[in-house]
Amino acid sequence: MKFEFYNPTRLIFGAGVLEKLGEAVRPLGGRALLVMGRGSARRSGLYDRVAGILSASGVSVVPFEGVEPNPRLDTVLRGSEAARSEGCDVVVALGGGSVMDAAKVMAAGVFYPGDLWDMMYVGPRRPRLPERALPIVTVPTLAATGSEMNDGAVITYQDLKVKAFVEAECLFPRVAVVDPELTLTVPRNQTAYGVSDIIAHVTEAYFNGVDGTPIQDSFAEGVLRAVVQWGPVAVEEGGNLEARTQVQWASVVALNGWVQVGTRGAYPVHMMEHTLSGIHDVPHGAGLAVLNPAWMRFAAPHRPERFAQFARNVFGVREEDHLTAAMRGIEALEDLLKRMGCPLTLGELGISDPDPELYARATLEVAGDREGMLRGRPGMSRLDLVGIFRSVL
Amino acid sequence: MKFEFYNPTRLIFGAGVLEKLGEAVRPLGGRALLVMGRGSARRSGLYDRVAGILSASGVSVVPFEGVEPNPRLDTVLRGSEAARSEGCDVVVALGGGSVMDAAKVMAAGVFYPGDLWDMMYVGPRRPRLPERALPIVTVPTLAATGSEMNDGAVITYQDLKVKAFVEAECLFPRVAVVDPELTLTVPRNQTAYGVSDIIAHVTEAYFNGVDGTPIQDSFAEGVLRAVVQWGPVAVEEGGNLEARTQVQWASVVALNGWVQVGTRGAYPVHMMEHTLSGIHDVPHGAGLAVLNPAWMRFAAPHRPERFAQFARNVFGVREEDHLTAAMRGIEALEDLLKRMGCPLTLGELGISDPDPELYARATLEVAGDREGMLRGRPGMSRLDLVGIFRSVL
Numbered sequence: 001m002k003f004e005f006y007n008p009t010r011l012i013f014g015a016g017v018l019e020k021l022g023e024a025v026r027p028l029g030g031r032a033l034l035v036m037g038r039g040s041a042r043r044s045g046l047y048d049r050v051a052g053i054l055s056a057s058g059v060s061v062v063p064f065e066g067v068e069p070n071p072r073l074d075t076v077l078r079g080s081e082a083a084r085s086e087g088c089d090v091v092v093a094l095g096g097g098s099v100m101d102a103a104k105v106m107a108a109g110v111f112y113p114g115d116l117w118d119m120m121y122v123g124p125r126r127p128r129l130p131e132r133a134l135p136i137v138t139v140p141t142l143a144a145t146g147s148e149m150n151d152g153a154v155i156t157y158q159d160l161k162v163k164a165f166v167e168a169e170c171l172f173p174r175v176a177v178v179d180p181e182l183t184l185t186v187p188r189n190q191t192a193y194g195v196s197d198i199i200a201h202v203t204e205a206y207f208n209g210v211d212g213t214p215i216q217d218s219f220a221e222g223v224l225r226a227v228v229q230w231g232p233v234a235v236e237e238g239g240n241l242e243a244r245t246q247v248q249w250a251s252v253v254a255l256n257g258w259v260q261v262g263t264r265g266a267y268p269v270h271m272m273e274h275t276l277s278g279i280h281d282v283p284h285g286a287g288l289a290v291l292n293p294a295w296m297r298f299a300a301p302h303r304p305e306r307f308a309q310f311a312r313n314v315f316g317v318r319e320e321d322h323l324t325a326a327m328r329g330i331e332a333l334e335d336l337l338k339r340m341g342c343p344l345t346l347g348e349l350g351i352s353d354p355d356p357e358l359y360a361r362a363t364l365e366v367a368g369d370r371e372g373m374l375r376g377r378p379g380m381s382r383l384d385l386v387g388i389f390r391s392v393l
Numbered sequence: 394m395k396f397e398f399y400n401p402t403r404l405i406f407g408a409g410v411l412e413k414l415g416e417a418v419r420p421l422g423g424r425a426l427l428v429m430g431r432g433s434a435r436r437s438g439l440y441d442r443v444a445g446i447l448s449a450s451g452v453s454v455v456p457f458e459g460v461e462p463n464p465r466l467d468t469v470l471r472g473s474e475a476a477r478s479e480g481c482d483v484v485v486a487l488g489g490g491s492v493m494d495a496a497k498v499m500a501a502g503v504f505y506p507g508d509l510w511d512m513m514y515v516g517p518r519r520p521r522l523p524e525r526a527l528p529i530v531t532v533p534t535l536a537a538t539g540s541e542m543n544d545g546a547v548i549t550y551q552d553l554k555v556k557a558f559v560e561a562e563c564l565f566p567r568v569a570v571v572d573p574e575l576t577l578t579v580p581r582n583q584t585a586y587g588v589s590d591i592i593a594h595v596t597e598a599y600f601n602g603v604d605g606t607p608i609q610d611s612f613a614e615g616v617l618r619a620v621v622q623w624g625p626v627a628v629e630e631g632g633n634l635e636a637r638t639q640v641q642w643a644s645v646v647a648l649n650g651w652v653q654v655g656t657r658g659a660y661p662v663h664m665m666e667h668t669l670s671g672i673h674d675v676p677h678g679a680g681l682a683v684l685n686p687a688w689m690r691f692a693a694p695h696r697p698e699r700f701a702q703f704a705r706n707v708f709g710v711r712e713e714d715h716l717t718a719a720m721r722g723i724e725a726l727e728d729l730l731k732r733m734g735c736p737l738t739l740g741e742l743g744i745s746d747p748d749p750e751l752y753a754r755a756t757l758e759v760a761g762d763r764e765g766m767l768r769g770r771p772g773m774s775r776l777d778l779v780g781i782f783r784s785v786l
Contacts, residue, residue: 002407222611
């Protein structure tokens with residue numbers, strides 16, 4: 001193990017902490033670009049509540065609405081321009097992963113010279129990372145991406161239908177105000193997709209990282225057990241605050257670096273899914289539900305003991321034989337996802353004209369290394385990717 | 394769960410990372426107070442190596458030697474004065490927990506108006522916390538206190554024989570350079586005491602925190618399993634880099650807040666131990682080895698299911714009955730500590746004239762609440778404390 005770790009986001013967590021938003025934002029700025037999605041915050045009254053809290057602390061609000069799922073580069077650009085023209089000195093993201101990711105890049109875009117797309121990791125080119133951003137405060141309304149407490153963002157370039165990510169220290173939110181009460185009204189399917197996303201964040205590092213990280217393994221298994229326990233409850237009983245709290249907390253730690261630290265994990269399933277949602281605009285967590293078990297079926301024979309550890313420590317599988325246990329674990333994951341209402345095939349995902357060859361090529365174009373392989377354990381060739389996409393037709 | 398979490402320390406971890414110390418310090422300052430213990434860094438050549446690395450990066454070094462185990466307030470004062478008179482703009486701590494704790498308070502002392510003791514938590518009085526400190530960089534040479542990546546420090550007021558702690562955001566090290574190679578030559582007993590300290594950091598929050606924190610439970614159990622596995626190896630084979638690495642990593646996560654987050658844990662065993670080492674100047678980790686199992690024997694009957702969970706998930710105990718399982722777990726912990734060479738009684742700790750009445754009173758004077766109880770699960774009266782101290786005569 002040899003690594004660096006840094007995460008300076010101040011986390012304020014718990015039911016009711018939204019009330020602290022004003023005091024969290026005020027020291028950072030007096031005029032906030034309040035970034036939101038496509039209307040639900042306005043309809044539910046949450047916008048009014050947040051605007052009221054901010055105003056009461058002396059922060060004026062410039063609302064920016066309309067961030068779509070799989071947020072587009074042109075939307076981000078408009079946000080940066082709005083922040084600049086309105087003289088905003090802080091950015092508050094009120095929404096799910098799309099809103100938070102878009103808000104982060106908007107905050108950096110205010111200072112970024114040239115084309116925002118240059119900051120994204122696309123193919124083997126070296127991105128020109130942003131070095132400065134307006135202070136960012138995240139207020140997640142969905143437990144899913146973990147974007148509230150990390151320095152990453154995923155943006156879709158609408159013209160190219162390419163979805164790519166950026167990671168830079170200036171994108172760490174200064175404060176994350178994480179109030180599980182805001183998730184009580186999230187619909188069943190979005191709740192389930194969020195859980196699927198949380199699971200994938202943890203399994204990626206767990207299965208694609210280096211050996212010899214027993215503490216991180218325990219962390220990962222603990223987060224997974226928590227969502228296995230509480231995820232279906234949150235789906236079945238949306239108003240169950242305890243379930244919402246546990247799932248929300250899992251979403252924070254699933255991608256704030258505590259589970260990944262020192263593992264040098266790769267994210268092959270995310271890279272494959274970004275292709276799907278880049279092309280077909282499907283929900284990210286739903287795409288992950290299709291691809292994560294499929295990838296596991298491909299990868300397990302290469303490392304049965306690791307997948308058996310997952311099966312035993314997360315799902316309590318008791319089979320002695322590693323590969324048999326591994327397969328039982330993957331089945332248990334599929335069963336969990338299915339019970340929550342997640343799709344397990346491209347058809348169930350609503351893709352009527354699937355093109356595995358295209359997906360494989362497109363994935364490698366964005367995320368392939370110089371040898372044309374997708375990083376992971378094992379590394380994957382174009383044909384491997386085609387096989388995985390075919391397995392979920 | 395309702396909490397705030399913040400830890401902005403940049404962690405650079407791994408065998409060989411000491412080489413990065415210069416580039417870590419240089420952006421923070423050009424003249425470093427290099428705080429050390431009582432000569433071992435000088436004798437081993439480590440001082441020369443570190444001074445060389447810093448000089449090569451353009452950082453001049455003002456050595457400050459002589460920090461004792463259970464660091465004294467007067468030593469800290471001299472350090473602050475040296476930093477001020479020598480014009481230091483950064484503080485580098487090269488040593489174990491004592492050195493790091495002393496260095497943190499020295500860094501704050503440079504700006505602190507009035508008596509440094511006023512910043513410590515002593516009894517029910519409200520401390521005047523420091524708000525500013527010179528930037529701090531920690532380079533631990535021992536895996537134990539976790540001070541390298543948190544905002545706490547424990548100092549002994551030599552005249553009163555009182556040991557007390559301070560916790561303030563300005564005490565977070567800016568960077569922790571954690572190189573397990575530096576611990577390869579730590580003697581057996583200090584290695585064992587370090588492991589005992591790591592265990593106690595984790596068990597305190599685990600046993601004294603709120604209910605409903607399954608993710609934190611898993612984190613805690615994972616750190617404990619790692620030190621149960623690797624601690625004895627590090628003791629037996631001091632030169633085993635893998636064992637040193639796992640134990641060092643455990644020491645970082647045992648007290649950087651990841652395990653404690655949201656638990657509102659109390660630290661009753663630490664409070665009792667501070668009394669012992671304040672009065673008798675015994676090694677902190679050795680004192681914890683005596684008191685931690687003794688406290689557990691007292692507390693387990695109040696909450697057998699929790700102690701059974703510990704026994705099962707950390708030591709693989711299989712007893713069905715909770716209290717029986719709990720006791721097996723405590724025995725397993727005692728066995729582990731004993732195998733590593735830790736004391737389990739005050740006599741083995743070298744205290745020939747133990748005074749349980751005095752310890753109980755002194756503990757409550759420093760750490761008791763307004764009702765004269767020591768916070769924990771369960772809260773403890775003076776008589777409870779006397780009983781625990783008596784049980785290890």
